[in-house]
Amino acid sequence: MLKAALVLKNGLLESCGISGHAGAGPKGADIVCAAVTVLARTAYSTLSGRNGIAVQGDFPERGEFFLEVTGIDPENTEFVSGITNFLCEGLSSVSDEFLDHCMVRIERL
Numbered sequence: 001m002l003k004a005a006l007v008l009k010n011g012l013l014e015s016c017g018i019s020g021h022a023g024a025g026p027k028g029a030d031i032v033c034a035a036v037t038v039l040a041r042t043a044y045s046t047l048s049g050r051n052g053i054a055v056q057g058d059f060p061e062r063g064e065f066f067l068e069v070t071g072i073d074p075e076n077t078e079f080v081s082g083i084t085n086f087l088c089e090g091l092s093s094v095s096d097e098f099l100d101h102c103m104v105r106i107e108r109l
Helices: 031-048 074-097
Strands: 001-009 011-017 053-058 066-074 103-107
Touching: 001 031, 001 066, 001 074, 011 031, 011 074, 031 066, 031 074, 053 103, 066 074, 074 103
Parallel strands: 001 103
Antiparallel strands: 001 011, 011 066, 053 066
């Protein structure tokens, strides 16, 4: 089972951790793992590529991902809100479609 845990503070992404393997297909051809990986890497690269947003992230090995937003300049609040919505909706959609392979928990502070 692939597990994703997101923490939102005031509606903005504070952290996201993803671990495990979905087991929905053979290694390297698992549609659930591929979908979650694309969502996570896109969110990370979009946030880290923007001036005024401090992000730490790591992909230590296959099946592991961590992202932490450590600073947001006020003019980037709306931008981060959009990425937060993108990631939450995308991961929730994958989880809804593949209940036996992906679980998403969103904590709102």
